[in-house]
Amino acid sequence: RRGRVVLVGAGPGGPGLLTLDAVDALADADVVLADRLAEVGDLTRLAPGARIVDVGKRPGHHAVPQERIESLMVAAALEGLTVVRLKGGDPYVFGRGGEEVAAAVEAGVPVTVVPGVTSAVGVPGAAGIPVTHRGVSHVVTVVSGHVPLTNEQAGGLVALGGTIVLLMGVHNLVPLTGALVAAGLPATTPAAVVERGLTPAQRSVVGTVATLPDLARRHGVTSPAVIVVGEVVRRSQVWDRRVDGA
Amino acid sequence: RRGRVVLVGAGPGGPGLLTLDAVDALADADVVLADRLAEVGDLTRLAPGARIVDVGKRPGHHAVPQERIESLMVAAALEGLTVVRLKGGDPYVFGRGGEEVAAAVEAGVPVTVVPGVTSAVGVPGAAGIPVTHRGVSHVVTVVSGHVPLTNEQAGGLVALGGTIVLLMGVHNLVPLTGALVAAGLPATTPAAVVERGLTPAQRSVVGTVATLPDLARRHGVTSPAVIVVGEVVRRSQVWDRRVDGA
Numbered sequence: 001r002r003g004r005v006v007l008v009g010a011g012p013g014g015p016g017l018l019t020l021d022a023v024d025a026l027a028d029a030d031v032v033l034a035d036r037l038a039e040v041g042d043l044t045r046l047a048p049g050a051r052i053v054d055v056g057k058r059p060g061h062h063a064v065p066q067e068r069i070e071s072l073m074v075a076a077a078l079e080g081l082t083v084v085r086l087k088g089g090d091p092y093v094f095g096r097g098g099e100e101v102a103a104a105v106e107a108g109v110p111v112t113v114v115p116g117v118t119s120a121v122g123v124p125g126a127a128g129i130p131v132t133h134r135g136v137s138h139v140v141t142v143v144s145g146h147v148p149l150t151n152e153q154a155g156g157l158v159a160l161g162g163t164i165v166l167l168m169g170v171h172n173l174v175p176l177t178g179a180l181v182a183a184g185l186p187a188t189t190p191a192a193v194v195e196r197g198l199t200p201a202q203r204s205v206v207g208t209v210a211t212l213p214d215l216a217r218r219h220g221v222t223s224p225a226v227i228v229v230g231e232v233v234r235r236s237q238v239w240d241r242r243v244d245g246a
Numbered sequence: 247r248r249g250r251v252v253l254v255g256a257g258p259g260g261p262g263l264l265t266l267d268a269v270d271a272l273a274d275a276d277v278v279l280a281d282r283l284a285e286v287g288d289l290t291r292l293a294p295g296a297r298i299v300d301v302g303k304r305p306g307h308h309a310v311p312q313e314r315i316e317s318l319m320v321a322a323a324l325e326g327l328t329v330v331r332l333k334g335g336d337p338y339v340f341g342r343g344g345e346e347v348a349a350a351v352e353a354g355v356p357v358t359v360v361p362g363v364t365s366a367v368g369v370p371g372a373a374g375i376p377v378t379h380r381g382v383s384h385v386v387t388v389v390s391g392h393v394p395l396t397n398e399q400a401g402g403l404v405a406l407g408g409t410i411v412l413l414m415g416v417h418n419l420v421p422l423t424g425a426l427v428a429a430g431l432p433a434t435t436p437a438a439v440v441e442r443g444l445t446p447a448q449r450s451v452v453g454t455v456a457t458l459p460d461l462a463r464r465h466g467v468t469s470p471a472v473i474v475v476g477e478v479v480r481r482s483q484v485w486d487r488r489v490d491g492a
Binding site: 009011012015016017018019020021023024090091092093094095096097098099101102105113115116117118121122124125126128129130131132133134138139140141142143144146147152153155156157158159160161162198232235237 | 255265375379
């Protein structure tokens, strides 16, 4: 029997956002290498035939180094096993899916990818924020907020004039929003941060690109959280219900 | 009994990309207003208790006008029915989901949204193109290609230096790529168009931002198709297998 690797996007939270293809892949798995063990529900039920390995990757916290994940994945497939690499969100949106596919291809292991709901769209949506909206924005840029924006990038985002979604950026909220305002984004531009989106603990803090860092600090917002900047925030129900700032 | 509306993202193609929450919503539905009847499989089995209405919205072809869809949706919910509004991809990525949510809210009808896999990520991924890749791109912009880019937008995209995903843009491939090159994007930048992504008829045409329009024309590429521009295309298996251009 020939082994294989299936990269599976588990979506941004909760077992309800697994796709049917993801469920099928888990049901067939001999091994599951999982990032977000706690969040997709009962993996022993979803993958009853599998050995489940928590490789524990979360922003800023890699329980198992990336290279080790890739070698575990490839070694199991070369033994003839069906390996599911279960990742939060979509494997190709800041998920290092491209590297894992390349590792499998390089080892001669068949690899397929099951796309998932990305937090970049699903989390703003869960707060009622449409990342695009007719007549408001037909452009959305998703940026890793893990490192600050360069002046050129901030200028590019302002020139684009669309929605900006910053992932993994709560700890950089001051430099990220500051770079946008310095590049010419009006300080009155609506902005929101959605913490623990699509979980029962979801909450949103809403203001402007100028007021958001202070509001987020005062409310003790921590990661995981998705930041959205742009006029679409004004189209959301969180905007109508906002209590401070703006 | 109180009616309600559930906007459901069906994903970019095939019943396998429905989420479990989408399946549950369909199972509970009294009415389904569906855009992509043919693509999500057997709706009479997925929604056995529902009247199924094909509102037939596709890019450039609205069988039922948007206002009529919204009034059908609201009227059924006000009758006490559970209405599923089934949309391709994600409801908030060029899906007019924000307008439909607003119509429900305005009518006092409870509304929830089930996010879906967006074609902007899932379709490039199905061609092996990671929209982000460590060390290559940590920015991805999704733009409607339905109208040409302004010079300012094209300049912004070039300044950003990330991945560009153009949806609904095949008929505008010449002006879209031309605007990017005119704004300073190197003509050698890899580019691909993925036609009928995530269906059995999927095919990719791969070249550079300069050669893609002619390649796509010669291969007779038509919509639906997703265009990807950026160095991430070089990281894909379609790049390794490309036969012309570049």
